[in-house]
Amino acid sequence: MAGPRYPRFDTLTLHAGQRPDPATGARAVPIFQTTSYVFKDTDHAAAIFNGERPGHVYSRISNPTNAVLEERIAALEGGVGAIATASGQAAMHLAITTLMGAGSHIVSSRSLYGGSHNLLSYTLPRFGIETTFVDPRAPAAFADALLPNTRLIFAETLGNPGLDVLDIPAIADIAHDAGIPLLIDSTFTTPYLCKPFEHGADLLFHSATKFLGGHGIAIGGLLVDSGRFDWPGTDKFPTLTEPYAGFHDLVFAEEFGPAAFIARARKEGARDFGACMSPTTAFHILQGIETLPLRIQRHIDNTRKLVAHLDAHPAVDTVIYPELAGHPDHELCKRLLPRGAGAVFSFVIKGGHTAGRKFIEGLQVFSHLANVGDAKSLVIHPASTTHHRMDTDALHAAGISAGMVRLSVGLEDPDDLMEDLDRGLYASQK
Amino acid sequence: MKLTINNESIYVYTGAKSLAPDRDTIVFIHGAGLDHTVWLLQSRYCAHHGWNVMALDLPGHGRSNGPALTDIESMADWVVQLLDSLDIEQAAVVGHSMGSLVTLETGARHPQRVTRIALLGTSLPLAVSEPLLTAAQTNDHHAFDMITLWGHGHAARLGGHPVPGMWMIGNTLRLLERSRPGVLYADLRACNQYQTGLDSAQQISCPVLLVMARQDRMTPVAVAEELIHSIRNPHTVILDDCGHLMLAEQPDQVLDALKSFLSAGPN
Ligand SMILES: Cc1ncc(COP(=O)(O)O)c(C=O)c1O
Numbered sequence: 129m130a131g132p133r134y135p136r137f138d139t140l141t142l143h144a145g146q147r148p149d150p151a152t153g154a155r156a157v158p159i160f161q162t163t164s165y166v167f168k169d170t171d172h173a174a175a176i177f178n179g180e181r182p183g184h185v186y187s188r189i190s191n192p193t194n195a196v197l198e199e200r201i202a203a204l205e206g207g208v209g210a211i212a213t214a215s216g217q218a219a220m221h222l223a224i225t226t227l228m229g230a231g232s233h234i235v236s237s238r239s240l241y242g243g244s245h246n247l248l249s250y251t252l253p254r255f256g257i258e259t260t261f262v263d264p265r266a267p268a269a270f271a272d273a274l275l276p277n278t279r280l281i282f283a284e285t286l287g288n289p290g291l292d293v294l295d296i297p298a299i300a301d302i303a304h305d306a307g308i309p310l311l312i313d314s315t316f317t318t319p320y321l322c323k324p325f326e327h328g329a330d331l332l333f334h335s336a337t338k339f340l341g342g343h344g345i346a347i348g349g350l351l352v353d354s355g356r357f358d359w360p361g362t363d364k365f366p367t368l369t370e371p372y373a374g375f376h377d378l379v380f381a382e383e384f385g386p387a388a389f390i391a392r393a394r395k396e397g398a399r400d401f402g403a404c405m406s407p408t409t410a411f412h413i414l415q416g417i418e419t420l421p422l423r424i425q426r427h428i429d430n431t432r433k434l435v436a437h438l439d440a441h442p443a444v445d446t447v448i449y450p451e452l453a454g455h456p457d458h459e460l461c462k463r464l465l466p467r468g469a470g471a472v473f474s475f476v477i478k479g480g481h482t483a484g485r486k487f488i489e490g491l492q493v494f495s496h497l498a499n500v501g502d503a504k505s506l507v508i509h510p511a512s513t514t515h516h517r518m519d520t521d522a523l524h525a526a527g528i529s530a531g532m533v534r535l536s537v538g539l540e541d542p543d544d545l546m547e548d549l550d551r552g553l554y555a556s557q558k
Numbered sequence: 559m560k561l562t563i564n565n566e567s568i569y570v571y572t573g574a575k576s577l578a579p580d581r582d583t584i585v586f587i588h589g590a591g592l593d594h595t596v597w598l599l600q601s602r603y604c605a606h607h608g609w610n611v612m613a614l615d616l617p618g619h620g621r622s623n624g625p626a627l628t629d630i631e632s633m634a635d636w637v638v639q640l641l642d643s644l645d646i647e648q649a650a651v652v653g654h655s656m657g658s659l660v661t662l663e664t665g666a667r668h669p670q671r672v673t674r675i676a677l678l679g680t681s682l683p684l685a686v687s688e689p690l691l692t693a694a695q696t697n698d699h700h701a702f703d704m705i706t707l708w709g710h711g712h713a714a715r716l717g718g719h720p721v722p723g724m725w726m727i728g729n730t731l732r733l734l735e736r737s738r739p740g741v742l743y744a745d746l747r748a749c750n751q752y753q754t755g756l757d758s759a760q761q762i763s764c765p766v767l768l769v770m771a772r773q774d775r776m777t778p779v780a781v782a783e784e785l786i787h788s789i790r791n792p793h794t795v796i797l798d799d800c801g802h803l804m805l806a807e808q809p810d811q812v813l814d815a816l817k818s819f820l821s822a823g824p825n
Contacts, residue, residue, distance in 0.1 A: 132707040134727070135716060145717040145725070180603035181810055182720035190722035198723035208732055209724040355732035360621070377574045383602070385595035385620075386732035387724060394723065 137204065137320070138421045145199025159411045160192040178376070179383075179395070189398050193407040197414050201334070201350045204319040204417070206326065208355030209390040211398055212348060212410055216315060216335025217243055218403035219349030223311050223331055225401065226393040227365060228279040230256025235273045235280075237264035237294065238525055239287030241335075242514040244313065248282075263525075265456065267298040274306050279364060281308065285324060286316040286450075286465075289474050289510050289534045290527030293450050293457035293464060300328025307362040315339070315501070316470045320424040325354040327464065331389065338501025339471070342416035342423050346409040351393060355386035367392055374400075423503070423539065428468035430545060431537040437546050438475050443483075443553040445476040445531070471537040472500045474510075480531040483556040484509050487533060490555025493540060493548040505538035505545055563617075563639055566624030569594070570640070571613040573605020582673070583646050584820065585637060586613040589655030589679070590745035591694075591705070591737040593620025596654065599721075599809040600816060609820075612649070614640060616660075618741050626744040630656075630752040634663035638671055650820055652676040654805060655777065656749050659684060665766075666758035676767040676816055679802045681777035682755040682785040686746045694743040701742055702734040711773035711801030719806070726806055759788035767793045767819040769812060771800035793819060 135143065146157050165184045167173035175181040184190050198210040213219040224234070236248055238261035248259040262269035264283050281303045283294045296312065303310040309330035314322065318339045324332050334340055336348040359368040359381045368388045371377035375395055380388040398404060416423075432451070439447045450461035450469040461469050477483045488496050494507040498514060508514060510528050518528070537545065559570045559577075571594040577583070584604055586597045594601070594613035605611040616633060618626035627633045637660060641649060650673050653661030658680035665675045693701035706727055707715065719726045734742065766789045770779045779796060786792050795815040800808045 132715065134703070134707065140716075143716045145719075147713055147716070147718045175603055175606075178602070178606055180599055180606060181813065182599065182722070184722060192722075195719075195722040199717045199719060199725050202723070202725035202728055203717060206728060207725060208728040209719075211723055355728060356735075371574065379574065382571060382574075382621075383595065383598055385593065386736065387729055390723065 140200065140203045141420050142418050144203035145196040157193060157196045157411060157414050159407050161407050162191075163187050179378070187407065188402050188404045189394060191407050191410070193414075194405055194410040197410040197417075198350070200414065200417060201319075201340070202352055205332065205352045206323055206354070207352040208387045210350055210352040211390060211393055212336075212350055212405035214349065214403040214405055215347045216313075216333065216337060216349040217247065219333035219335075219351040220244060220247065220313065222351050222393055222397045222401065222403065223333060224252070224257065224280065226367060226389060226397050227309070228257060228367075231277060232257050232279045233275045233277045234259040234282055235270050235278055236261055237283035237287060237292070238262060239264050239290050239292050239527065240284060241288045241313065241315075242517065246517065264292045264294055267295055267302060270299055271302045271306075278306065279308055280311055282311045282313070284313040284316065285322050286470055286472070287527075288316070289472070289514075289532070291448055291450055291455070291457075291469065291473060292527070293460045293469070295460055296324055296327035296329055296464065300330075303330070304328070307364060309357045316472055317465065318420060318424060320420055321465055321467050321470060325356070330354050330357040336413045337499070339424060339427070340416055340420065341413045342420070342501065342503055343412070344499060344502035344504065346412040348405050348409050348413050351390075353387065353390035353393075357389070359388050367396075372396070424468070424471075426539050427471035427537055430539065430542045431468070431471045431473065433542045434535070434537055434545060434549065435473060438549065441553060443478050443557050445478050447473065447475040448527075449473040472534065473537075474532050474534045476529055476531045477533060477553070477556050478531075479556060481511070484531045484533050486558070487552040487556035490552040491548055492551065493544055494535065494552075500536035502536065503539045505540055506536040508534050510534055561643055563636070563643055564624065566617060567622070568617070568624075568640070569615045569621035571597075571601060571611070573602050573611045575605050575611075577610040577612075577644065577646075581608060581610045583610040583612060583649040585641070585649045585651045586611070587637065587651065587653035587657030587660050588613075588616070588619070589657050590749060591619075591734050591742035593733065593736075595620070595733065596805050600805065600813045603813055604816075604820075610646075612640070618738060618744070626741045627748070628744050629748050630659045630663050631667070633660040633748070634667050637664050638668045641671060647671070648673050650674045650676070652678065652816060654678040655680070655802065656684070656745050659749060659752050659755060662755060662758050662762070665764060666761045669761070669763060672764055674765040674767070674820065675762065676769065676819060678769040678812065679771065679774060679777050679804055680768060680785065681781035682759070683781075684749040684752065684777060686750045691743070691746055691750065694746050697739045697743075699735075702731055705734060705776075706730045708775045709801060709803040711771065711799060711807060713799060714801055714803075714807050720809055726803075729806065730803060756784060756788045759785055762789060765791065765793065765819070765822070767795070767815065769795045769797065769804065769815050771797045771802060771804050771807075773800055774802040776802040
């Protein structure tokens, strides 16, 4: 194609959403640490309040630093817009509450981050929203679980912690045949490894706390709208297709067209639930995104080395990583995650629960904590921590065994990491 | 608001308000392959500041049914049919890109129905490049890419949307992707084949505003010069650092230009 081209991914990670500050010329994104914004006059104030002119009113609803981050992630994902939230959990909650209320139903993968599982399983039912959990490896199970009041299908790109690769195109087709959107938790892959919208997903969120921020210093979430779902094509989403008394009878799908969902999420959810991101956090996450391609590539390179090392280690029973030929999603992984299957993986030590504990206690470089996606390497024992609320059957269904250890591979020298794993494995077998 | 014209269901955005007989009316006409949502901010402002607003979806666009009209003259006559069906005697007409040609032609063909016209992102001829036309004809996604890339100014291609959290490139692309097969081609061909614009411009007796953008590659300022000279008393506004899709890139500046023009006295 002659003429201009879209800026490419690595350029967008540095520039999307920002122009040098018009007031000062600052090249970096300034931290606008302010709660509120002075109006030019009363007409200007009324027009911003009523959505007739663009602008900021109050930082719970929007903020200039956050807006850069929101635009940047929307650009990287290929969406129409985004909202920065207080955490990944807040982003997921905002997505659900924007779409539905009491009496609704969700079909979800059962292979989820523990916190997401809690929200769907125990908390949302108190508010009248029920969830059916299904095996993410069986697309037909999603279709079978649909009910007349199902309003959403939800899953992670890479299941936690079994690393099931989601067949996004197949699940998106099932959702669209049912006239409902597919929401994806894209935390483990980031847009560098997978862009769910290109595979048919309609909405996605990140725990930006993880690889997007990348340094383990700030909790945050990002909810992104692809702008593709045809809300007026169904009567299932009155929040988007019927007049909203909370904003002068505005009909979001009529006013905002492709951006109806993200507009409602801001005008209602950000305003009323209030789980906003601090501008300083937005700045930290932007710093992370600026080096996303470099960091994720190094995360992947290190992960591949450790996976190969552990796979050949006599004290290791199995390594669970989709790039390994024995992983059930190996072919799907090649198709959907050609750049790599992330930097979080699990393996099972010979010797079960006790060996697992000794392994973790024998490590010196890996940090034992409940997080993933830090620049530093991390380790945890899911059965006793992140997934401790699950009984044995649920653990088994989620693919978690007593001796399973989860690693989040950081950016250290891979030889130091390998030596550390050897140290732990030696301790585990004594 | 939904209504029926030529047996087809037609959608007109009114700012979630009913039209009041004692108010002046503004008709907003979108560009090729687009719909009323491009006027989101400007139309909403006017609807809440004393005007009747009719941001229409042309036949086959947005939420309006029917086949797309294939020439600018029919579109202009259709706009007047719309006014007739609502018993609106006179209106100000504002159009962007293809909509600006429809606006001009409405003013020329139906002078008694139009109080003033505003032409945004306009030029004569409004020539459509061969690669774009060919891509549109085959419903090739490249057509949407070309409009999105050529339509935005340099800086806007990296964002900086005035509406917090919105990614302009994504929104333009999604809007074009929503157009029904063949509609963009019908629109672009209508623009390309519209040859009588300069004559029409000479017939216009009502006040005319032209809003142009320095980085407009689709209707460059230079190509609008002959049009400007053909108009009796043109008011012109040129936006710096802005591309063709000015309604999203500089919504406030566009609104301010419209507001002072539409609120001014008879000339
Ligand atoms: C896959 C996944 N989704 C969501 C979350 C929740 O994000 P946050 O901790 O930012 O609320 C996490 C956090 O561990 C996660 O790993």
